[in-house]
Amino acid sequence: MKILLDQDRCVASGQCVMTDPDVFDQRDEDGVAILLTPSPNPAHHTAVREAAAICPAAAIQLAEDQ
Amino acid sequence: MVIDTALSLPAARDAKCPFDPPPELRKLQDQAPLVRVRIWDGSTPWLVTRHADQRQLLTDPRLSADPTKPGYPLQVERRAVSGRGGIGFIMMDDPEHNRLRRMVTAPFAIKRVEALRPGIQRIVDDLIDRMLAGPKPADLVEAFALPVPSLVICQLLGVPYEDHALFQSHSRNLISRSSTPEVRGASFEALHDYLSSLLATKDADGDLLSQLAERVGNGELSRGDAAGIGVLLLVAGHETTANMISLGTLALLENPDQLALLRDSDDPKLVASAVEELLRYLTITHTGRRRVALADIEIAGTTVRAGEGVILPNDIGNRDPGQFPDPDRLDVTRDAGRHLAFGFGVHQCLGQPLARVELQVVYSTLYRRIPTLHRTAELADIPFKHDGGVYGVHELPVSW
Ligand code: HEM
Ligand code: SF4
Numbered sequence: 127m128k129i130l131l132d133q134d135r136c137v138a139s140g141q142c143v144m145t146d147p148d149v150f151d152q153r154d155e156d157g158v159a160i161l162l163t164p165s166p167n168p169a170h171h172t173a174v175r176e177a178a179a180i181c182p183a184a185a186i187q188l189a190e191d192q
Numbered sequence: 193m194v195i196d197t198a199l200s201l202p203a204a205r206d207a208k209c210p211f212d213p214p215p216e217l218r219k220l221q222d223q224a225p226l227v228r229v230r231i232w233d234g235s236t237p238w239l240v241t242r243h244a245d246q247r248q249l250l251t252d253p254r255l256s257a258d259p260t261k262p263g264y265p266l267q268v269e270r271r272a273v274s275g276r277g278g279i280g281f282i283m284m285d286d287p288e289h290n291r292l293r294r295m296v297t298a299p300f301a302i303k304r305v306e307a308l309r310p311g312i313q314r315i316v317d318d319l320i321d322r323m324l325a326g327p328k329p330a331d332l333v334e335a336f337a338l339p340v341p342s343l344v345i346c347q348l349l350g351v352p353y354e355d356h357a358l359f360q361s362h363s364r365n366l367i368s369r370s371s372t373p374e375v376r377g378a379s380f381e382a383l384h385d386y387l388s389s390l391l392a393t394k395d396a397d398g399d400l401l402s403q404l405a406e407r408v409g410n411g412e413l414s415r416g417d418a419a420g421i422g423v424l425l426l427v428a429g430h431e432t433t434a435n436m437i438s439l440g441t442l443a444l445l446e447n448p449d450q451l452a453l454l455r456d457s458d459d460p461k462l463v464a465s466a467v468e469e470l471l472r473y474l475t476i477t478h479t480g481r482r483r484v485a486l487a488d489i490e491i492a493g494t495t496v497r498a499g500e501g502v503i504l505p506n507d508i509g510n511r512d513p514g515q516f517p518d519p520d521r522l523d524v525t526r527d528a529g530r531h532l533a534f535g536f537g538v539h540q541c542l543g544q545p546l547a548r549v550e551l552q553v554v555y556s557t558l559y560r561r562i563p564t565l566h567r568t569a570e571l572a573d574i575p576f577k578h579d580g581g582v583y584g585v586h587e588l589p590v591s592w
Binding site: 137138139140141143144147152154155156157158176179180182183184 | 250251290293294297298300301302303304305529530535536537538540541542544545548
């Protein structure tokens, strides 16, 4: 799985950080999301899919491995 | 399929089920995904009944949140307020909305808010100490539910708490549907002027208003816009959470099994899930998100035309059985994570991390410290905020 995060769309809701703080964090200056790891290991996949689903700004896209 | 209903908004709740959305509104969910309703000014905007469609539309940039655009389904009659602009960025569209929102997002980041938890716990404990030392019965709203978020938002913004009587009463006027346009306008002006004069006194205090004042100083932001943002944060920062505290407590008292689960658990995960479930179940922002279409939009087999108003009632979205099984049951153990109580899309609540921490601290403390807490009025005699832009109770007499 590869995460594509669109920081221009992000509205700093924090939903992704709340869902998986090992994968998502926020910039100090404006709370915009950052990725701690763009290719999280499988233990995180469920949480990351949930984060993508609840991101209010549709800023998290996932490229799933085939 | 186009369904025209005779339903006028706001619809009335069933007096026997004060926690449930109006039954007439709920029934529309079974009829069709989009229906026409009639609002106070005679116009007939679309009402979007289901969770999935509400979510999809709230992320659609072709819907505008700007109430000055023709066709916008206004909650109440609007009176232009001279020279002061609007209430912050909640009623603006991108890119300007995004530019202004990002000026105030930093202190609401998850880690920053988490760092406030110990201070919030102290505020909650102090207020409980004071309530226990005072007379009973007490009004939980005045003694506890309003002071908690007011104290917290005052600290964060840098507003003197001594002024709480002023900003609480104007906030009430501002969001009450029963205020006349004149009263509402005057309260907005008073709050705007209050924030504007506070901003003028600010220098490098480290609070949020000081940061806005700095941006005014270096020309990034007009004084009027800064004051508007201040009004938005001050009003949204205390009224909403206060209603969740009092109405949430009442809902738990009416569901003793759920209250017991919460009181008897040490698990922060259960507390967090109870907060999400109460947000879903109560959906206090009960007049619906309001938007107007800027272009034709195809949704659920219907075309919403450019210039048509759209109402997205998140209260019924949060009771959609297609998303939440057995939706009318309050179940603090369910996964309510996809609720729409904070809205969805680019306007999703900025203060949600703060509201969550406040509610987690309150719900995990109040009922443990006062296990005998109970209401002293009949449910039927409790004054619910049927006329409020935010639902809740005006008063909650309790004893212990
Ligand atoms: C339980 C408490 C709360 C609830 C239920 C709530 C609900 C909401 C909802 C539904 C919206 C979306 C409005 C729309 O889409 O038109 C919103 C926006 C907003 N809320 Fe909250 N809110 C709460 C607490 C707070 C707090 C504590 C603050 C500030 C400290 C806050 C500040 C805001 C702001 C600034 C916006 C506008 C965001 C934007 O337009 O980008 N809210 N809130
Ligand atoms: S959930 Fe989406 S909008 Fe919210 S912080 Fe994460 S990426 Fe940004």
